[in-house]
Amino acid sequence: MSDRRRSHPTNRLPQDSLAYAILEASRLVEKVLGGQNLTDAFEHARHHARPLWPDAVRGAIRDLAWRALRDYGRGDLVLAQLLSKPLPDSVRAVLLVALQRLETRPDQSHTVVDQAVEAVAVVAPGLKGVVNGVLRNALRQAARLAELIERDPVSHYRHPSWWIDRVRRSFPDDWEGVLEAANQPPPMSLRVNLRRTTVDYALAALREDGFAVRRLANDALLLEQPVPVTALPGFAEGRLSVQDAGAQWAARWLDPHAGQRVLDACAAPGGKSAHLLEYADVDLLSLEIDPVRAERIDRNFARLGLRGETRIGDAREPNDWWDGRPFDCILADVPCSASGVVRRHPDIKWLRREKDIRGFVAQQAAILDSLWRTLAPGGRMLYVTCSLFDDENRVQVSQFLARHPDAKRIQIDGADDRQLLPTAENDGFYYALLRKSD
Structure with a gap:
C-alpha cells in the first residue's frame, strides 16, 4: 500500500x-x-x-x-x-x-x-x-x-553487543560514558559565517532574542536547547548555520590559506565545504558521488553567499573528475560506520552489522590512496571520520602511512591525532593530519 x-x-x-x-x-x-x-x-x-x-x-x-x-x-x-x-x-x-x-x-x-x-x-x-x-x-x-x-x-547500554565490545576495547576507561552519551539527545551548535558577521555580533543577537547560548573553544555557539532553525536570528540571511561543534574543527585543523586550491571529498551536505569558504578565500572543489545530495551543497552555498565548484564524482576514481591540477589541501571526510553520531541517527544501531566495518575500511583505504595522488608535494590532507572504531581511525591511518613513505603525520594541537568522544558539547569524530613530502 x-x-x-x-x-x-x-x-x-x-x-x-x-x-x-x-x-x-x-x-x-x-x-x-x-x-x-x-x-x-x-x-x-x-x-x-x-x-x-x-x-x-x-x-x-x-x-x-x-x-x-x-x-x-x-x-x-x-x-x-x-x-x-x-x-x-x-x-x-x-x-x-x-x-x-x-x-x-x-x-x-x-x-x-x-x-x-x-x-x-x-x-x-x-x-x-x-x-x-x-x-x-x-x-x-x-x-x-x-x-x-x-x-x-544490550538493553542496559542500548547498543548491540558487538558495538559494546568494540567501544569497551577502544576506550577501556571511558566506554560506559561513551555509550551513555550516544543515548542522549544531541546538542545543537551553530557556525558563524565570518563573511557576513562576527562571532561576537551573532552571540549578542542570539542572547538579545532570549536564547541561552555559549561560545566554545573553536567559536562554535552551543545552544542550551535545540530550536527550529527558522527561529534563529540571522539564519535566513546566511549569518548562521547549524553544524556540530566537533565538525567545526575541520577547517581550523586543515587551515587552508587564501588562494590555495582545496578539495572537499565526499562533501555532502556541504557544511564543511561552506566552512572552508568562510574560513579563507580558497579555490574550492566539493566532490560528491550522489547527485541528489550534491544539490544540498549548492543550496547551502546560495544561502550563505559563497562561491565554490560542486562536481559529481567518485573519490576513488580521480580520472573521472580531476583535471590534473594538484590540490594544496584535501579534506578527506570519508564514509564510515557513523558510530560517533549515532544519537543523531539512532537507526544505525538497528541496521549496522559488525561485518559492515570491513567494507567501510576497504572503501576508506581506496579513497585515501586515490586522493593522495591528487595532492601537491608539500600539501596537507585532513583525514576525518565520525567513527569511534579504531579500524576506521588510528589503524586506517597507520596502514596508510605504511603504504605511502612520502606521507607523514602533522600534530594537531600537540597530539598525533584527535579522537573526539561524544559529549554534551559535540559528537564523536576522528581527525588525523597528513603532509606529503616536497
Whole structure:
C-alpha cells in the first residue's frame, strides 16, 4: 500500500494529539525495522503529510521516533516478556514508541496508554485490546522488567553487543560514558559565517532574542536547547548555520590559506565545504558521488553567499573528475560506520552489522590512496571520520602511512591525532593530519 493511501486514516486523529504523533512516529520506526534510513523516511513523511506538519507536530513526531530508536533493545526485551506470539510490524512499532514514552513520562501513563490504543485503532483496530493489555502489564510489572533490563547488556547500554565490545576495547576507561552519551539527545551548535558577521555580533543577537547560548573553544555557539532553525536570528540571511561543534574543527585543523586550491571529498551536505569558504578565500572543489545530495551543497552555498565548484564524482576514481591540477589541501571526510553520531541517527544501531566495518575500511583505504595522488608535494590532507572504531581511525591511518613513505603525520594541537568522544558539547569524530613530502 502506498504512503499516500496509508496517510489518509491518520486524518481521523487530531494532528495535535499524542495519538497522531505516536502513530506517525511508529510508521517511521516500522520503516527502520524494515531496513530503511530514518532520516530519509522522516523527510518523505514530512513532505507528503496532508495537512503539512507545523513545527510543534513535526517536533513531537521526530522526538518520539528518535527516542524509541535510541532505546535499542529495551522495548524488544519488554515485548519478549509480555507477548506470547508475534504481532504485525505496524502494531509492534506502536508498542515500541509507547513503551519508551511510558519509561520517560511515567506521570502520563494513563494518557500514553489511551493514546497508543487510539493510534493502533487506525492500523489494526482488532488489536486495540492487545495493545492496551501489553502496556498495562508493562506498568504493573515495571519493577521486574527494570531488573531484567539492568541485567541485560544490550538493553542496559542500548547498543548491540558487538558495538559494546568494540567501544569497551577502544576506550577501556571511558566506554560506559561513551555509550551513555550516544543515548542522549544531541546538542545543537551553530557556525558563524565570518563573511557576513562576527562571532561576537551573532552571540549578542542570539542572547538579545532570549536564547541561552555559549561560545566554545573553536567559536562554535552551543545552544542550551535545540530550536527550529527558522527561529534563529540571522539564519535566513546566511549569518548562521547549524553544524556540530566537533565538525567545526575541520577547517581550523586543515587551515587552508587564501588562494590555495582545496578539495572537499565526499562533501555532502556541504557544511564543511561552506566552512572552508568562510574560513579563507580558497579555490574550492566539493566532490560528491550522489547527485541528489550534491544539490544540498549548492543550496547551502546560495544561502550563505559563497562561491565554490560542486562536481559529481567518485573519490576513488580521480580520472573521472580531476583535471590534473594538484590540490594544496584535501579534506578527506570519508564514509564510515557513523558510530560517533549515532544519537543523531539512532537507526544505525538497528541496521549496522559488525561485518559492515570491513567494507567501510576497504572503501576508506581506496579513497585515501586515490586522493593522495591528487595532492601537491608539500600539501596537507585532513583525514576525518565520525567513527569511534579504531579500524576506521588510528589503524586506517597507520596502514596508510605504511603504504605511502612520502606521507607523514602533522600534530594537531600537540597530539598525533584527535579522537573526539561524544559529549554534551559535540559528537564523536576522528581527525588525523597528513603532509606529503616536497
